[in-house]
Amino acid sequence: MRGGSSPQRDVLDVESLAGHLLPVGSVFRFLAEHRDRLFPDALFADLFPSGRGRPSIPGEVIASVIVLQSLHGLSDREAVDALTFDLRWKAACGYPVDAKAFDASSLTVWRARLASSERPQRIFEVVRDVIAATGAVKGRQRRVLDSTILDDAVARQDTVTQLIAQVRRVGREVPGAHQVIAERCTRLAALTGQGYDSTAKPRIAWDDAQARDELVTALVNDALALLDGLDVETITAAGGKPAEAIALLALVAGQDVEPAEDSDGTDGRWRIARRVAPDRVISTVDPQARHAHKTVERRQDGFKAHVVIEPDTGLATMVELTKAAGPDNSDATVGARLVVADPTITGPVEVLGDSAYATGDMLA
Structure with missing residues (x-):
């Protein structure tokens, strides 16, 4: 306050x-x-x-x-x-x-x-x-680049959880969507006896691959039916939370699924994809959070903080928070951008960093 x-x-x-x-x-x-x-x-x-x-x-x-x-x-x-x-x-x-x-x-x-x-x-x-006005780093032409993963408090969601949660969100955020859900999104209830108003885990045989595929098929087709029943173009043009909810539903309905093994993609049968989508959304609660790992053993969900530091004084001269994954958010890409934009650098600069910064573009 x-x-x-x-x-x-x-x-x-x-x-x-x-x-x-x-x-x-x-x-x-x-x-x-x-x-x-x-x-x-x-x-x-x-x-x-x-x-x-x-x-x-x-x-x-x-x-x-x-x-x-x-x-x-x-x-x-x-x-x-x-x-x-x-x-x-x-x-x-x-x-x-x-x-x-x-x-x-x-x-x-x-x-x-x-x-x-x-x-x-x-x-x-x-x-x-x-820092710049007082000359605290004047004449100091070395900068250290580093980054770290900042953990997000949000829990990672699987595909089923994301689809159910996002259909519910569209029902809350988009005027008239609740009625469309009741009329068109009936496949989940027909398969499990539970509608989108239920917060319980869908009742299926989770150790049965066919049952899991049938659940994914029901959820994806319900999501597509919901999108088809709404005026997506008008909602998107208006912007705001309804447009964000629609866009995220379309994203999660496609990022983790692919046609079933013997499907040509036109018969409405789906399964969890045998690959990880680039820049995958891990939670509909915080769509900007990403899965990342600094090492093979240490896997985290959250964001990446980038920092430029003058090593003798320990003063940070540039910082940026980005998604934790994706080529545009790599250490070298962001580090190069921050060094070039650093207003406290007035001449040639010596950059110190680990191997993550040793790309061709960064060295150039």
């Missing part, structure tokens, strides 16, 4: 009482002295456009906490505990010594609003601009 900051100091303000103890050059001292200019109220005005009421936490406080949280690798709960009990955090964020931090869920709210805004990286951009 967002509130306005006040220039008046509290009688127990930590910065006033013990600000001189903060090490010169430390991020705590830097935020204590400059957070109001770094993160003015106007920087976050677009995140809370409603004029009804005024959220209670100033943007400069939230932004300072997010910066410190990122630097120290803390969870939301650990970050608010540090703001409550660590005097350095209190001084950096302008908190009095006896003040309790806000609830950890506020960080989730702010991140969600930042992520959906037109400037999702504004906090990082401000810090990077300060």
Whole structure:
């Protein structure tokens, strides 16, 4: 939540009482002295456009906490505990010594609003601009490239679960779709006795390959019947959640299936494909999440974070979050783009990275 900051100091303000103890050059001292200019109220005005009421936490406080949280690798709960009990955090964020931090869920709210805004990286951009303006990396022409997989909390869904869930979603999001489902999507109920309003696992003999193929056939044909019964062109042109639901249903109805073994593809018989679709959607709950693995043994679901770091100072000069799979999101492709776009590089640069960055295009 967002509130306005006040220039008046509290009688127990930590910065006033013990600000001189903060090490010169430390991020705590830097935020204590400059957070109001770094993160003015106007920087976050677009995140809370409603004029009804005024959220209670100033943007400069939230932004300072997010910066410190990122630097120290803390969870939301650990970050608010540090703001409550660590005097350095209190001084950096302008908190009095006896003040309790806000609830950890506020960080989730702010991140969600930042992520959906037109400037999702504004906090990082401000810090990077300060790095460039102060010359903290001036003359330093080496950059380290690295990436890591960030786990997504969403559970990976199989084809059957995705199809059922997405038919339900279309029924919720698209006006009139619920009636189309009742009239046209009848194959699942005919096969298992369960409709799309049931949350139970379809009752079939799961160890029987033929039974599994019959279930996939029923679900795919129900999905195609639903798409055929809707004005897809008009819904897509209108955009918004209905268009997204329709597009995702069409995707999951085709990404994992292929015609049955003795089918020519025209008789409506399907089975799970004997291959993995490129850029496969792993969950309809979070369609942007992808399956990836940094090593053969370590397999993860989520996103990939890319970073450019000046190695002597440890300052990050560029960051980007991408899907975890696909050639456009590879380490070398994204790394090359970030190095070229890095505004703190003013001349020839020496790039350090592992073998993932040793492609021909990257070397060129």
